[in-house]
Amino acid sequence: MPFGFFLKEAIRGLSRNSAPALAALLTVMLTALVLGVFIPIVQATTGTANEVRDRVVVNVYVKDGSTEAERTELRTAIERTANVKSVEFISKDEGLATAREKNPAAFEEGAELLGENPLPDTFRVVPDDPGEVAGIIDRLAPKDADGVRVPSLAAIDEVRNKEEDTAKILSATSLVKILTAGLAALLIFASVALVANTTRLSIFARRREVEVMKLVGATNWFIRWPFVIEGVFVGFMGGVLAVLLLTIAKETFIDPLEDRFALLAAPETIDFGLLIGLLLLACIAVSSAGSALTLRRFLRV
Amino acid sequence: MPVVELREVSKIYDGGSVGLDRASTRIGRGEFVFLVGPTGCGKSTAIRLLTKELDPSAGDILIAGKKLGDVSPSKVPLLRRNIGTVFQDYKLLPNRTVYDNVAYSLQVIGEPRTDIRRKVPDILRLVGLSTKLHNFPDELSGGEQQRVSIARAFVNHPPLLLADEPTGNLDPETSIGIMQLIYRINRTGTTVVVATHDNEMVDKMRRRVIELREGRIVRDELSGLYRPDESTTEFAVRLRGELGVGPEGHPN
Ligand SMILES: Nc1ncnc2c1ncn2[C@@H]1O[C@H](COP(=O)(O)OP(=O)(O)O)[C@@H](O)[C@H]1O
Numbered sequence: 001m002p003f004g005f006f007l008k009e010a011i012r013g014l015s016r017n018s019a020p021a022l023a024a025l026l027t028v029m030l031t032a033l034v035l036g037v038f039i040p041i042v043q044a045t046t047g048t049a050n051e052v053r054d055r056v057v058v059n060v061y062v063k064d065g066s067t068e069a070e071r072t073e074l075r076t077a078i079e080r081t082a083n084v085k086s087v088e089f090i091s092k093d094e095g096l097a098t099a100r101e102k103n104p105a106a107f108e109e110g111a112e113l114l115g116e117n118p119l120p121d122t123f124r125v126v127p128d129d130p131g132e133v134a135g136i137i138d139r140l141a142p143k144d145a146d147g148v149r150v151p152s153l154a155a156i157d158e159v160r161n162k163e164e165d166t167a168k169i170l171s172a173t174s175l176v177k178i179l180t181a182g183l184a185a186l187l188i189f190a191s192v193a194l195v196a197n198t199t200r201l202s203i204f205a206r207r208r209e210v211e212v213m214k215l216v217g218a219t220n221w222f223i224r225w226p227f228v229i230e231g232v233f234v235g236f237m238g239g240v241l242a243v244l245l246l247t248i249a250k251e252t253f254i255d256p257l258e259d260r261f262a263l264l265a266a267p268e269t270i271d272f273g274l275l276i277g278l279l280l281l282a283c284i285a286v287s288s289a290g291s292a293l294t295l296r297r298f299l300r301v
Numbered sequence: 302m303p304v305v306e307l308r309e310v311s312k313i314y315d316g317g318s319v320g321l322d323r324a325s326t327r328i329g330r331g332e333f334v335f336l337v338g339p340t341g342c343g344k345s346t347a348i349r350l351l352t353k354e355l356d357p358s359a360g361d362i363l364i365a366g367k368k369l370g371d372v373s374p375s376k377v378p379l380l381r382r383n384i385g386t387v388f389q390d391y392k393l394l395p396n397r398t399v400y401d402n403v404a405y406s407l408q409v410i411g412e413p414r415t416d417i418r419r420k421v422p423d424i425l426r427l428v429g430l431s432t433k434l435h436n437f438p439d440e441l442s443g444g445e446q447q448r449v450s451i452a453r454a455f456v457n458h459p460p461l462l463l464a465d466e467p468t469g470n471l472d473p474e475t476s477i478g479i480m481q482l483i484y485r486i487n488r489t490g491t492t493v494v495v496a497t498h499d500n501e502m503v504d505k506m507r508r509r510v511i512e513l514r515e516g517r518i519v520r521d522e523l524s525g526l527y528r529p530d531e532s533t534t535e536f537a538v539r540l541r542g543e544l545g546v547g548p549e550g551h552p553n
């Protein structure tokens with residue numbers, strides 16, 4: 001049968017069952033709206049959590065008076081260590097400048113007391129995976145039998161990270177990540193279930209019809225195609241409405257605020273065009289697949 | 302080769318109730334058979350087994366020599382296109398006009414549109430509904446709806462027509478019209494099986510009768526007096542007379 005026939009059947013189905021079709025369309029629209037708002041928020045939150053995790057670093061303090069050759073050897077050794085993303089050299093003077101910037105009050109009266117700069121030269125090591133940062137320390141300064149850390153190279157004075165801070169950052173950010181991932185999964189599941197269920201109701205109202213069609217010798221696909229086309233149409237219309245509303249909301253409320261709105265300026269937030277494309281595709285897929293799957297039950301006559 | 306053959310067919314439903322109990326029979330080409338018995342004796346079960354809407358618990362069902370057990374699910378639609386079915390509750394598609402209901406049977410088999418445009422009005426004229434082409438089922442009387450359902454069942458000219466209580470919801474005069482229509486279809490060579498508990502009508506029509514009791518075949522009579530030369534009009538006149546309905550539709 002030509003596509004035209006199925007299209008006509010789908011249009012007939014929609015116009016003769018406009019109430020459930022409209023309900024399905026609105027459901028698709030609302031869930032798409034919620035997802036459209038929520039996805040960037042989840043991404044911004046995760047992005048922020050990742051930024052915070054990037055603050056986990058290992059400081060390798062260089063022994064005063066070590067030679068240039070020893071320092072070069074140390075840098076190479078650090079770069080070769082597993083899980084090391086980058087190494088940055090911070091000289092005594094740079095360290096002092098940064099410290100002074102952070103806490104000017106402490107230096108106002110105490111600068112003279114300190115006499116000369118007490119800070120060592122430092123290699124700041126950023127790990128690939130902040131969760132496994134301990135491994136880097138163990139490689140550069142392994143523990144001996146008594147549990148005392150022994151530097152593995154002559155140029156190393158001490159290896160440490162701010163353990164307390166690291167632990168806090170890691171546990172807080174992983175909690176945020178787990179929560180948002182869980183929430184996102186829940187929301188997507190609820191959306192699919194909701195859309196599938198509304199579609200089900202609209203088909204359920206016509207299950208007698210489907211039985212009759214089977215009894216006069218229609219094949220499953222002959223019956224299914226119009227329903228799938230209906231699903232595509234409902235998903236498309238619901239998706240388009242949601243995208244329109246999202247676009248209007250973005251342009252009137254969010255864009256003017258963008259520079260002041262740190263969350264939305266966060267990196268790694270999905271491109272708006274990609275977001276609406278994905279939403280539209282998901283609407284169509286869920287709605288039409290929902291139609292086809294629901295039909296399966298009634299086609300077993 | 303018989304059009305329909307049952308070999309020791311039993312149907313036990315999941316709940317344990319007996320639909321059919323070791324029923325065996327053969328129905329030849331062009332026969333007109335009544336399936337009778339009280340409510341719950343298994344008439345509908347037998348009809349639904351023939352369209353493979355149900356599968357038997359035991360035994361074999363053959364349609365035109367083909368075992369239904371060997372018909373794969375994907376081939377069931379093909380089977381049903383060769384069997385016209387008529388039901389007590391008409392089973393029309395409520396969202397379609399009379400024309401579209403009948404056309405659907407042809408669209409299902411991929412009939413070209415020009416043929417559909419010719420065949421549908423033809424068959425609707427045959428059943429006396431040429432003025433109601435564009436009405437919806439709920440705008441028709443019961444008898445008219447049953448005529449649509451018969452037109453739909455017959456528009457493909459299937460070799461076998463099954464009717465389950467086709468007059469069950471209709472008054473006697475309307476029933477006669479429906480039986481007359483089915484009889485005319487039979488006279489084109491189509492094998493017809495009509496399930497009914499209207500014993501009076503059956504006895505008067507003198508066709509082959511298969512009687513069921515609790516799923517078992519208890520009587521199978523070629524109830525004599527099969528009149529091959531009888532015209533549809535003669536048939537209708539005899540039916541009216543014997544059922545006590547006057548020619549204008551008023552009971553005598
Ligand atoms: N779908 C079903 N599930 C369980 N039992 C059924 C079902 N359909 C029919 N039956 C039982 O099978 C027996 C025969 O029913 P049926 O074939 O409908 O009889 P009839 O059409 O002669 O009135 C009855 O006892 C009925 O209760």
Ligand SMILES: [Mg+2]
Nearest residue numbers: 344345346466
């Ligand atoms: Mg019955």
